[in-house]
Each structure stands twice: as structure tokens, then as C-alpha cells.
Amino acid sequence: MKTAFWLYFFMFLAFFDLHAQYPILTPFALSLGAAPTFIGWMMGIYALTHLPGNLIAGQGVDRHGSKGYMIFSLLTAGIILLMQAHVTEPWQLLVLRSISGFVLAFLSPACLALLASLSRNAVQQGKLMAGHGVMHTLASVVSPAAGAFLVAQSGFTLTFQLLGWLLISTGIIAIFTIKEPARTNAGSSKAKLAPSAQVPLKIKVIPLRYYLLPLVVSCSQGILFFELPLQAGGTAGIMHTGLYFSIISLGALVTLSMLFLNKYSPYKRASFGILGIALSFFALASLDFIALPVALFVLGMSKGIVFPAMASLFIDLSGGKRLGTVFSLQSIAMSLGSFIGPIAAGALHGKHSPYFLAFFLLMLATLIMPPKKRGNLIPPALGTGAGPSKAQ
Numbered sequence: 001m002k003t004a005f006w007l008y009f010f011m012f013l014a015f016f017d018l019h020a021q022y023p024i025l026t027p028f029a030l031s032l033g034a035a036p037t038f039i040g041w042m043m044g045i046y047a048l049t050h051l052p053g054n055l056i057a058g059q060g061v062d063r064h065g066s067k068g069y070m071i072f073s074l075l076t077a078g079i080i081l082l083m084q085a086h087v088t089e090p091w092q093l094l095v096l097r098s099i100s101g102f103v104l105a106f107l108s109p110a111c112l113a114l115l116a117s118l119s120r121n122a123v124q125q126g127k128l129m130a131g132h133g134v135m136h137t138l139a140s141v142v143s144p145a146a147g148a149f150l151v152a153q154s155g156f157t158l159t160f161q162l163l164g165w166l167l168i169s170t171g172i173i174a175i176f177t178i179k180e181p182a183r184t185n186a187g188s189s190k191a192k193l194a195p196s197a198q199v200p201l202k203i204k205v206i207p208l209r210y211y212l213l214p215l216v217v218s219c220s221q222g223i224l225f226f227e228l229p230l231q232a233g234g235t236a237g238i239m240h241t242g243l244y245f246s247i248i249s250l251g252a253l254v255t256l257s258m259l260f261l262n263k264y265s266p267y268k269r270a271s272f273g274i275l276g277i278a279l280s281f282f283a284l285a286s287l288d289f290i291a292l293p294v295a296l297f298v299l300g301m302s303k304g305i306v307f308p309a310m311a312s313l314f315i316d317l318s319g320g321k322r323l324g325t326v327f328s329l330q331s332i333a334m335s336l337g338s339f340i341g342p343i344a345a346g347a348l349h350g351k352h353s354p355y356f357l358a359f360f361l362l363m364l365a366t367l368i369m370p371p372k373k374r375g376n377l378i379p380p381a382l383g384t385g386a387g388p389s390k391a392q
Contacts, residue, residue, distance in 0.1 A: 004118050004128065006177045008135045011111055013170045014074060015139035017081075017163050018104070019249075020147030023241035025097075026229035028156050034090040040226055040346020042094050046101035047222065047338030053105025054332040062325055065180045066110035066117075073110070074171030076103040081164030085157045105335070109327040114180060116315060127262065132311070134256045137304060140249035148242025206317045206326065209368070211333040213270060214310055216365040218334035220277060220358035222341020224299075227354050247293050251300025261305065266316060269309035271366060276302030278362035285355035 029039045057069055080100045087093050115128045150159040229241045255261065261269060280299035283290045310330070318326045345354035 003179050004115065004131070006174075007111065007114060008131060010070075010074075010170050010174050010178070011132065012135045012139045013166060014107065015136050016143040016146075017166050017170075019140040019143040019245070020150070020159075020163055022225060022245050023144045023148045023229060023238060024151050024156065024159065026226070027151070027238045027241075029090060029093060031156070032088070032090045032093060034093075036230065036349050037346045038090055038094075040342040040344075040349075042090070042097055043222065043226055043342035044339040045094060046097045047218075047335045047342075049098045049101035050105040050335030050338070051332055053102045054109065054328045054335060057106045057109040057328050057331070059325065059328075060106075061110050061113045061328070066114035067174075067178050067180050069106040069110040070114075070178065071171050071174055073103050073105075073107040074167050074174065077107075078164045078167030078169075078171065081160050081167060085160035085164065101335075105331065108331050112311060112327040114178075117180070127259070132308075134253070136307075137249050137252045137256050141246055141253055144245030144249070145239075145242040148238045151238060206314065206329070210313070210317060211329060212368065213274070213313075213333075213365060214330050215333040215337040216361045217274065217277065217306060217310075218337030219341040219344075220281060220337075220362055222338040223345045223354045223358045224281075226342040226345040227349070230349065244292070244296055247296045248300035248303070251297040251302075252304035253300075255301045255304030256308065262308070262312075266309040266313040269305050270313055273302045273304075273306030273309060274362055275366050277306065278359050278366065281355045281359040281362065285353045285359060 025043070026039055029042060034042065060069060077100055080096055080103070084093065084096045084100075087096065112132065115132055118128060147159065147163075150162065154162075228244055229238075277299055280295050280302060283295040283298075284292070287295075311327075314326050314330055341358075344357060348354045348357060
């Protein structure tokens with residue numbers, strides 16, 4: 001578990017760096033003279049350029065392992081942040097954000113695939129995925145407020161420089177500390193098994209309808225990342241924006257700390273979590289008697305249920321094989337949602353509340369949620385020696 005410890009540590013630093021930018025990017029773009037519609041496209045293009053990176057990452061991680069892609073992503077993203085500290089025009093920020101979206105697309109599939117490869121059974125996988133969520137959330141609790149505070153004290157230029165050097169340092173240290181478990185050749189493994197045991201090792205094709213879940217959830221998050229800084233007052237309300245994002249992360253930390261939730265079906269957890277996010281957006285859109293921090297805290301609690309559940313669900317559906325490709329496709333769905341969300345919010349801003357769109361899409365996802373899959377999380381032929389698990 002030494003590798004898991006270092007992996008969690010580096011993920012914390014990387015997520016801290018990335019989440020610290022959420023409350024300051026919109027005010028920074030406004031300070032450069034960007035209009036709300038342009039900001040929506042700037043946030044969307046970042047997600048769109050994730051797509052080619054996700055496609056490359058999926059096959060690359062399965063063939064070559066995770067470490068190289070993680071290091072490449074961290075170092076390159078840090079260099080881009082150093083360049084971002086000196087932009088003077090909105091189009092320059094758009095170009096750098098698009099490049100950043102591509103290089104950071106490798107990070108999530110690589111991290112998740114490496115974590116999954118460290119586990120031997122379904123329970124351990126669930127715990128490792130929950131740990132990934134805890135690290136992500138711990139970083140996102142303090143980083144938005146920290147990013148806003150740095151900007152308030154030092155300005156945008158120094159803040160982006162500090163964040164850039166943090167990513168570069170993380171990537172350099174990872175070179176010497178992250179070690180991947182030995183990878184086995186899939187074909188050789190099959191040859192050593194009896195013919196009757198080879199069937200469960202076939203790669204399972206996940207129906208595309210399951211990928212609607214990460215697409216819709218990330219679309220709603222893109223809407224929130226666009227609308228919340230403007231709702232808080234733009235550049236003038238940057239400290240409020242940082243605190244609001246930290247409140248969301250605190251809510252997520254509460255449910256991520258409830259490790260007993262991993263015992264429940266990932267299908268049920270995903271369903272209830274998406275419903276909770278949808279109701280939170282409805283409260284943000286129309287229920288003025290519910291305080292904004294309360295709605296955001298509940299939204300965060302629901303996020304803390306959804307993201308580990310989706311990761312476990314996709315491991316279940318894949319049978320534990322080709323996880324680099326599986327998480328890459330999940331990241332592609334999330335990138336599409338993150339592209340659509342802020343652009344749609346930019347088009348609706350000033351006319352209708354974009355929160356209503358998020359509510360509608362999330363409720364639609366709960367209605368068309370695919371039927372629960374029955375079967376093992378990890379096929380018996382992978383070495384667990386267990387019979388068919390009870391349907392959850």
C-alpha cells in the first residue's frame with residue numbers, strides 16, 4: 001500500500017492546484033475584458049480538448065501503464081500555468097486553457113487505473129475509490145478559498161506562478177516515488193487457464209447508455225462552475241466564490257467519510273446521489289427561502305455519493321478488465337458534459353436561470369437510469385475463488 005499512499009499524496013497536491021483555480025478563472029477572464037459568453041466558451045473548450053487526450057490515455061494506460069502519463073500531465077500543466085500568469089488578452093487565455101485541457105486529460109484515467117490495479121477484490125476496490133474521492137475532496141475543501149485568498153493578497157500573476165510550480169514539483173517528485181505493480185500479458189493469462197475458465201476473461205462491452213450518467217453530472221457541474229462566480233459578484237466577490245466552493249467540498253467530505261456506504265449497490269448510490277444533486281439545483285434556481293450555503297452543502301453531500309459510486313459501477317460493468325479504456329471513456333463522457341454545461345449556461349445567463357437546465361437534465365438521468373446489473377464485481381476466474389455474488 002506504499003504506492004497507494006504516495007498516489008494519494010500526489011493526487012491531493014494536484015487536485016489542490018486544480019481546484020484553487022475554480023473561483024479565480026472567471027474573475028481573471030473578466031479582468032481581461034472577456035464577456036460572459038466568451039467565458040462560457042473558455043470553460044467549455046477546456047473540456048472539449050479533454051476528448052483527444054482521453055482517447056489517447058485509454059489505450060496508452062492499458063499498454064504502457066499509468067506512471068508516465070501522470071508525470072507528463074503534471075509537468076506540462078505546470079508549465080502552462082506559468083505561461084498563463086502572463087497573458088494579457090482573452091484569446092491568449094482561451095488558447096492556454098485549451099492546451100491545458102488536453103494535457104490534464106491523462107491524469108484522471110491514469111490515477112484511477114493505477115488505483116484499481118492495486119486492489120485484489122471488490123471491497124478493496126471500493127475502499128481505494130473512496131480514498132480517491134476523499135483526497136479529491138480534502139483538496140477541494142481548502143483550495144478554492146486558498147486560491148481566492150492568494151489572488152486577494154498577491155494578484156493573479158503570482159497566484160498562477162505558485163500553482164504552476166506546485167504542479168511541476170509534484171510531477172518531479174512522482175518520478176522517484178510512484179511504482180506500478182507488475183503488469184501481466186492478458187493473452188498469456190488466458191493460455192494458462194482451463195478452457196472453461198477463459199470465458200469470464202472476455203472483455204465486457206459497457207452499453208453506451210451508462211455513460212449518460214457522468215455526462216449529465218459533469219454538465220451540471222459545468223453550469224455551476226460558470227454561474228456561481230457570477231452569482232457571487234465576479235471579481236468583486238472572489239472571496240465569497242472561494243468560500244462557496246469550499247462549502248460544496250465540505251458537504252462531499254461528509255458523505256465520503258461514511259465508508260459504510262460502500263457496502264450498498266453502486267447503482268443505488270448513483271441514483272440517490274444524482275437525485276440529491278438535482279434537488280439542490282432546483283433549490284438554487286427557485287427556492288429563495290433555502291440559504292445558498294445550505295443548498296451548496298447538500299449538493300456537495302450528493303456529489304460525495306455519486307462520484308465513488310460511478311467509479312465502482314464502471315468497474316463492475318467492465319468485469320475489472322481494461323480499466324484504462326473504461327475510465328478513459330468515462331472521462332470522455334464527463335468532458336462532453338463539461339463542454340456543454342458552461343456554453344449552455346453562457347447562452348441562458350441573463351434570460352433564464354441555468355440551474356433549471358441542470359435540474360432538468362439530472363432528473364432526466366434518474367428516469368432513464370439503466371436497469372441494475374446483476375453479477376460479480378470481479379469475475380471468479382480472476383483469482384478470487386468466490387462463487388456468484390448475491391444480487392445487491
